[in-house]
Every structure is written in C-alpha cells, then in structure tokens.
Amino acid sequence: MSVALPHRTDGDGCSQVSLAELIALRERIARTRAAPLLSRAARSGQQSSRLYGRGMDYAESRIYQAGDDVRRLDWRLTARSGKLHTKLFQEDREGCLLILLDTHASMRFGTRVRFKSVQAARSAAVAAWYAVRAGERVGVMAFGHAEQLLRPQAGSRGALAVCGALAAWDAQATSGKVEPLSDALTRASRVLHGASRVLLISDGFSCDTPARQRLLDLTRHAGVSVLVVADALELSLAPPGRYPLEHAGERSEVLLQSERQRSEFQSALGAGPARLGELAKSLGLRCNSIDTAIDPLDAVTALFGGARPGR
Template identity: 70%
Template sequence: MSAVLPNRADGDGRVRVSLAELVALGTRIGRAKLSPADSRAARSGQHSSRLYGRGMDYAESRIYQAGDDVRRLDWRLTARSGRLHTKLFQEEREGRLLILLDTHSSMRFGTRVRFKSVQAARAAAFAAWLAVRAGERVGMLAFGEQDRLLRPQGSARGALAACGALAEWDAMPSMARSEPLSTALLRARRLQHGASRVLLISDGFSADDETRQHLFELKARAEVGVLVVADALEREPPPPGRYPLEHGGERRDVVLFGERQRREFQQALGTGPARLETLAHGAGVRCRVIDTRNDPLAAVSELLGATGVCR
C-alpha cells in the first residue's frame, strides 16, 4: 500500500484529495460487470463489428464451411439438424478504460461539502475501481494545470495506482496553465492505448467550439461518457444573502437579494457546466451532471454501464 502514497500528508477530503478516502471507496464496489463495449474501427467511417476468434465466450453456431476447424464442430446441433455446424466464439479482448481528468484552476472551487477537484477525484477513483473489478485495465490523462499520464494497469494494482496519482496530482502546486478541452480530447485520441472506454470528468470551463467535433470523433473509436462536475451555485440560484468569496488571495462579499440578481449570478457562474452538457448531447455522447454534494457512484456506474455494484 505504501507504494501508492504521495510524499505528503493526506488531504482532508474537502479542499484537498484524501488518498485514504479514494482507496476506501473500493470497498463499495461489489462484483461489478461492465456492459460490453463495441469494438471500434481505428479509422472513422468504419462500423463496429463483432469479431470471432479462439476465445472462450461462445457466440453462436452456423453451417459448417470448408476450412472450419473440425475441433469446433457443434455435435449436438449437428445431430439434431443432420447437417454439420461449427461453433463460433467471440474474441476475447481485455477492456481498457481511459479517464480524462480536468485539473484547471476552476476545479478548485466549492461552496457545498467539497471542491469540484475533490469530487472529480472521487468520481475517477470509483471509475478505476469499477473497471478493475470488472477485469479491465485503467489509465488516466490529466489536462489543464497538470499534464500527466498514467498508463493502463489492471487488477487492484491499477486502481491503487490511479488513487495514488489522483492524490499526487492534486497536491502539486498550481502551474497557472490552461488547455482547451478540444486539445485534451485530441491528445486522448493519440494516447488512447487501445482503450475501449473513455470517461471525461470536467466542469466544462475549458470547453471550446471544437469540443463537440472531437467528442464525436473520439466516440467513433470508443464508448465515451462525460461526467460534468458542478458546484451547487453553478446549478441553481442561491438563496438571498451575503456570500463571501475568495479568489487569488482576495476576499470579497457578494450581496444577492433580488430574484433576478440571483438568477443572473447563477447563470454567469454556471456557463461551463451548461456548455459542456450541451456539447456532449450534441455529439451524441452519454452525459451526467453532479454537484459537489452528490455521491458520484450512481452517475459513474451509469456512464460505464456497470452492474452488480454495491451502493
């Protein structure tokens, strides 16, 4: 276990990621299964297809054809029909999940329970545990302030490596760096490593005009899900009151009493999550929105098509 611990004190789980919490989230995952991901052609314009090989998963039987392996004859169906039949097996391929994690400074914000960055790490950890419990490998790509890559690994070691990376990346000092989401998606396509699933976790403030097209192109290669992480103030107008906000070391009070004033404040604050949700739906990609108060497990499970999960 010590191999995954970052060289720092563990976070509090509110403004900093807690490695202990991320590791403990694995205890909530039962005998998870992920819905089969379609095999995708490497080039756009080609269609998904079922592949048959010498794997162990039986697919169907068909009439014997010249050249078929006689060891694959379906003797029961042959006896019933009076004609030779051959068993076909679906090719076994180890699934891979690639998690794209937004680390922009906008993620270090929160007014309820925890920062968006901490919530995103919790969601990523759930995804990692789900993947490895289902027999898949998991890798991660951080974009924004951090430019990091964790190559795919399987079994509990893969999930622990993901948890350790999440805590380590969160503890790194701010790099005052930004990256358009379309650029991150392009990098994901190039560094896909044969991933059959891609999960994007972001608050959407880095989304640009090209994001929709890159999501669409990535969807041609893998099953893609988008988890939008928002703060409560970004999703709904706040109650009337005076709100102390701190940014860049400066603290100011925002006074919000009128209904229109509170609605416009929420709309201005929530432009990122709303934009990413719209772009994801426009690209035909599955999308869920959660805020910092939610338990991410249900949303992550739905996006990955997971079953058999303990809640």
C-alpha cells in the same frame, strides 16, 4: 476562484483530495453488484468489445468517414450505391478504461461539502475500482493545470496507481494555465493505448467550439461517457445573502439580494457545466451531472451500464 473552505495539507477530503478515502472506495465497489457492461468479459479475461477494429468477424458497413482505413472499403456496396462505404468488424480485445480528468483552476471551487476537484477525484476513483472489478485495465490523463498521463494498468495495482496519481496531481500548486478541451481530446486520442472506453470528468469551463468534432472523432475509437461536476451555486439560484469568496489569496464578498443579481450570478457560474452537458447530449453521449455534496457512486456506475446494491 475558490470559496474559502477550511484548508489543510493532510488531504482533508474537502479542499484537498484524501488518498485514504480514494482507496477506501474499493470497499464500496466490492459491495456493488455490477449490471452487465457494454462489453462482456470472457473466461480468459478478454472482452468481446462492441467497438469495431481489425477482427475477423464482419459487423456491418457504413458511409466512409474521413480517417477511415481505405483498406477496409466495401467495394461491392460502394459500386452498388455510388458512395464510398467502409466495412466494420467486431474485434476481441481486453477492456480498457481511460479517464480524462479536468484539473483547471476552476475545479478548485466549492460551496457545499467539498471542492469540485475533490469530487472529480472521488468520481475517478469510483470509475477506476469499478473498471478493474470488471476485469479492465484503467489509466488516467489529466488536462488543464496538470498535463500528465498514467498509462493503463490491470487489477488492483491499476486502480491504486490511479488513486495515487489523483492525490499527487491535486496536491500540486495550482496555476492559471488553460488547456482547451479540444486540445485535451486531441492529446487523448494519441494516448488511448487500446482503450475501449473513455470517461471525461470536467466542469465544462474549458469546453470550446472545436471540442465537438474532437469528441466525435474520439467516439470512432472508444465508447465515450461524460460526467459533469458542478457546484450547487452553478446549478441553481443562490439564496439571498452575502457570499465570501477567495481568489488568488485575496478574500472578498459578493452581495446577492435581488433575483436578477442571483440569476446573473448563477448564469455566469453555471455556463461551463451547462455547455458541456448540452454538448454531450447533442452528440448522444452517455452523460450524468453531479454536484459536490452527493455520493458519486450511482452517477458513475450508471454511465457504465448501471449497478445494483449487493445483497
């Protein structure tokens, strides 16, 4: 379903992603003074990651979890406690961000300023420029209507490639194809390419029950953050009135007068964002929500440790 916003094919920034706008966001990031990231950049361009891998520095031991490397079992602690424990190590690695972008048809919806799909692309571009400024590689994986992957690249070239991919995927004709979030997360776990951080951008309508375990599995390999993109009508009751809607090329009107009608309408529209937000919260993941009208800069950078305007 999509609201009948003005539609053009030149990337108007409302119903269709504007590549020029995504590239211009670089200047916004350049004027932002980044707070310390979760991982700290070293002079060599490498980062000392807080993820645990096969480095030489022992960090701690924890209870063995399915999928752990048996070669890293802590036999002494296992013998003392009677329960299997795994050794965790802090490794040095180049920082890398993988953005997971929802491209389902539900994202082509908007009643304020722009579609959710456009806001999601703007948020992804902000994340890409912010990551490369911090010396990280950046890549993006689309799920839903588009199932494509742009492998992580470093520097401005990487962020520009992400912006180009975002615009190209948005320009494709939409379809009713649905990819459950759990399937997308499984696919993401296979293409992490050493990513130390993952940013999921979605409206949550593809969120299914198995997604919880898939997200949990992903946190074993990378720091996971979630940005929920929602329309104003998905977040609060609509004012009484008639609302023109467009779906599959057909236009109709929805009459919302009574509080019950408006409440039921909001509950149906807001089910996806609410479900994803609750899931992220239950897993203790960094999570922010934005509507389609606001500037996504603060919400995105806060997920990466926060940012302050430069002086």
